[in-house]
Amino acid sequence: MDTTAQRKAETNGLTPSGPAPSANPRLTLSGISKSFPGVRALHNVSLSLYPGQVTALIGENGAGKSTLVKIMTGIYQPDAGEISIDGQATALPSAHAAFGHGITAIHQETVLFDDLSVAENIFLGHAPRTRFGTIDWRTMRKNAREVLETMRAGHIDADARLKDLGIANKHLVAVARAMSIDARIVIMDEPTAALSMKEIEELFLLIEFLKSEGKAVLFISHKFDEIYRIADRYTVFRDGEMVGEGLLKDAGQNEIVRMMVGRNVDHIFPHREPSIGSAVLSVSGLSHPTEFDDIGFELRKGEILGFYGLVGAGRSEVMQAISGITRTAKGTISLDGKTIAPKSAADSIDAGIVYVPEERGKQGVVIGLPIFQNVSLPSLKRTSKSGVLKLAEEFSLARSYTERLDLRASSLSQDVGTLSGGNQQKVVIAKWLATTPKVIILDEPTKGIDIGSKAAVHGFMAELVSQGLSVIMVSSELPEILGMSDRVVVMREGRIAATYDNKGLDAETLVRTAAGIAA
Amino acid sequence: MKSLLKYREIWLLAGILVLIGLISTRFPGFADPANLRQVFNDTAILMILALGQMVVILTRSIDLSMASNLCFTGMVVAMLNAAHPAIPIPVLIVIALAVGLVLGAINGLLVWRLNIPSIVVTLGTLTIYRGATFVLSGGAWVNADRMSADFINFQRVAFLGIPVLSWIALLVIALFFLAMTRTAIGRSIYAIGVNPTASVYAGIDVGRTKFVVFCISGMVSGLAGYLWISRYVIASVEVANGYELNIIAACVIGGISIAGGIGSVGGAVLGSLFLGIISNALPVINISPFWQMAISGGAIILAVVLNARGERRQGRIILRKAEAA
Numbered sequence: 001m002d003t004t005a006q007r008k009a010e011t012n013g014l015t016p017s018g019p020a021p022s023a024n025p026r027l028t029l030s031g032i033s034k035s036f037p038g039v040r041a042l043h044n045v046s047l048s049l050y051p052g053q054v055t056a057l058i059g060e061n062g063a064g065k066s067t068l069v070k071i072m073t074g075i076y077q078p079d080a081g082e083i084s085i086d087g088q089a090t091a092l093p094s095a096h097a098a099f100g101h102g103i104t105a106i107h108q109e110t111v112l113f114d115d116l117s118v119a120e121n122i123f124l125g126h127a128p129r130t131r132f133g134t135i136d137w138r139t140m141r142k143n144a145r146e147v148l149e150t151m152r153a154g155h156i157d158a159d160a161r162l163k164d165l166g167i168a169n170k171h172l173v174a175v176a177r178a179m180s181i182d183a184r185i186v187i188m189d190e191p192t193a194a195l196s197m198k199e200i201e202e203l204f205l206l207i208e209f210l211k212s213e214g215k216a217v218l219f220i221s222h223k224f225d226e227i228y229r230i231a232d233r234y235t236v237f238r239d240g241e242m243v244g245e246g247l248l249k250d251a252g253q254n255e256i257v258r259m260m261v262g263r264n265v266d267h268i269f270p271h272r273e274p275s276i277g278s279a280v281l282s283v284s285g286l287s288h289p290t291e292f293d294d295i296g297f298e299l300r301k302g303e304i305l306g307f308y309g310l311v312g313a314g315r316s317e318v319m320q321a322i323s324g325i326t327r328t329a330k331g332t333i334s335l336d337g338k339t340i341a342p343k344s345a346a347d348s349i350d351a352g353i354v355y356v357p358e359e360r361g362k363q364g365v366v367i368g369l370p371i372f373q374n375v376s377l378p379s380l381k382r383t384s385k386s387g388v389l390k391l392a393e394e395f396s397l398a399r400s401y402t403e404r405l406d407l408r409a410s411s412l413s414q415d416v417g418t419l420s421g422g423n424q425q426k427v428v429i430a431k432w433l434a435t436t437p438k439v440i441i442l443d444e445p446t447k448g449i450d451i452g453s454k455a456a457v458h459g460f461m462a463e464l465v466s467q468g469l470s471v472i473m474v475s476s477e478l479p480e481i482l483g484m485s486d487r488v489v490v491m492r493e494g495r496i497a498a499t500y501d502n503k504g505l506d507a508e509t510l511v512r513t514a515a516g517i518a519a
Numbered sequence: 520m521k522s523l524l525k526y527r528e529i530w531l532l533a534g535i536l537v538l539i540g541l542i543s544t545r546f547p548g549f550a551d552p553a554n555l556r557q558v559f560n561d562t563a564i565l566m567i568l569a570l571g572q573m574v575v576i577l578t579r580s581i582d583l584s585m586a587s588n589l590c591f592t593g594m595v596v597a598m599l600n601a602a603h604p605a606i607p608i609p610v611l612i613v614i615a616l617a618v619g620l621v622l623g624a625i626n627g628l629l630v631w632r633l634n635i636p637s638i639v640v641t642l643g644t645l646t647i648y649r650g651a652t653f654v655l656s657g658g659a660w661v662n663a664d665r666m667s668a669d670f671i672n673f674q675r676v677a678f679l680g681i682p683v684l685s686w687i688a689l690l691v692i693a694l695f696f697l698a699m700t701r702t703a704i705g706r707s708i709y710a711i712g713v714n715p716t717a718s719v720y721a722g723i724d725v726g727r728t729k730f731v732v733f734c735i736s737g738m739v740s741g742l743a744g745y746l747w748i749s750r751y752v753i754a755s756v757e758v759a760n761g762y763e764l765n766i767i768a769a770c771v772i773g774g775i776s777i778a779g780g781i782g783s784v785g786g787a788v789l790g791s792l793f794l795g796i797i798s799n800a801l802p803v804i805n806i807s808p809f810w811q812m813a814i815s816g817g818a819i820i821l822a823v824v825l826n827a828r829g830e831r832r833q834g835r836i837i838l839r840k841a842e843a844a
Contacts, residue, residue, distance in 0.1 A: 350722075
């Protein structure tokens, strides 16, 4: 399009990545701490955003980036620390207050209203009024066009329905909305995750525009090429702490990767003497139209196979395909040499593959049913005869597995909802073990649980493999991957990037492989 | 949870006893065993239907087509009886079950295979099945003089002092009780109502289970079709018009949560009895139809308020545990 070309020509006239040396930060967070029950999300972190500059916030999954964004947008309140805007101490008690201070966030999946027009989306909540108090549609459309025009996004029709726009244009509308409220601080939380190459280029032009308008931009991304391309400064988080900051031109990629992963060992993993047998599960050429392509790997008896990658690399999707929850287009899965084609979770459970999903509350326990019924749920075929339940058998199945896991409950007829989180988790594990699987797939088995429970889960995994089970562990936590796995498969953008023997394997290699940085 | 449910059902039972007590003050013979047996018999068809609706509602679905299914199946058996009076009644009952099953299976397939919300599917079939009755009968009625004596009298025969209709209802109640507490499908129905996502991961086929519940509600409607026609001895397009709302009301009063996963056979039976007493007994003591409707409506809202409270209490427990964890 004519206007796009023009836009590009104009923006290229600007000096990219040339931060205007500005003395004072627009927003400063200092000494921010935030804890949730059992988890310390942020500890004494600091972050400064400067007008006309882009600061990249870098860190592994779980480093505390999202928590910080929620504090900056008034959704969470910090336990300690200070927020100041233009040198003045401020509190952000609500999302509304943050909005009032000109802080706005643009998320991966834009949070706008699909069925409203572009103009309505831009001015929702602060639409111009006529003197009768009704919405002044003419002024609103005019203002919307003006805002889009100043952003060199005049190609977007102010009257178009938002749902008719592509994601990139939706981002533009979100930014237009930020402009219309005179936002001074723009947070972009992985804005490129769902964009094509061309759309990313357009987004970068837009960020250049925001810089030229003197906005302070916080840019969160896992992709190093993007960070180096657009950002002026960096701040690195690790395990909820700020571990480094500075100007990007002074720091190399390897230096930043080291900051992200270098850590003190604060958790002892169980010592194992793995006795690994022949292949139990082999997968080859497994492909899905949109999620992953040409996945092939082998899982051996008594082995823990780690799956590492960035969020969205397609790891869970592959596991759901293997366990019959989603269907794949092509590829073969074989268990003990026999090809299986699971069409449902029941098929793979019957074959001996179980998938323990990531979200325990939503996908694991069935609150409202008693403990023994939760345990027997995937084993109903075994505890019934032509559809009629054998209650005694069901009970003894539940008893033997919950006892093995040392479940604390007054009675197995108790509703699982009355158990503590840790005990609910034991019920979930008991229910999967009761199906007597050969392969158990654990998706983020220790996400969001405290150190003590983590150790218990790790010890339990070690016990499972020592009994001859094979485990696939999907995890985004490097220490866990390095501490537990016998081998590690790294996935990137729906493909297997590399498979490593976990002998002398280091975290930096994994991060570089997952992010696609050449060594 | 279990004790909570019992708690609710005991409240409902208490409400029914109070209602019977109140009616007895105006109509002394009401609480006599003979009369109570009559009340049960009068409510039998509603109970059977409410049990079918219950399994559907437990899976977070709804079947609005039950009354239309009943009407269609009733017409089929009435016309068969008129044309071939020699067909024995047990065979007609099997035919009624089969026809109802087919109509239920159509609902179930649409919900399962095309993934259309059940309220939309059955809103459509509600009209279609009644329309099909018109097409089948040409708009004509089948009335008492065209029905065989066996057809009419089968359900009225007393066995051990209780009419066959009541025996059928008792049998259906027993079967549903066993199915819900002692079979894998019953367990799956509760599980997918409480947590459909976790059920998928546990290997339960949610779509197929929904298909099964619609087959059950269809079969039950078919059975009720024969019972209704032989009880009121007329088959027409107007039979049980709007009755689907009474069935749903009985379930709601019986403590079956419209959100799915919560409810029991006892609740459905008591909810039906409550409605049955209101609609059958109040006219006897000269309470105007307006008050009958007001009492039924009030009972529905009261039941929902009490149930919502029960569920909220459960929610707080989860929250407290989550905080403690």
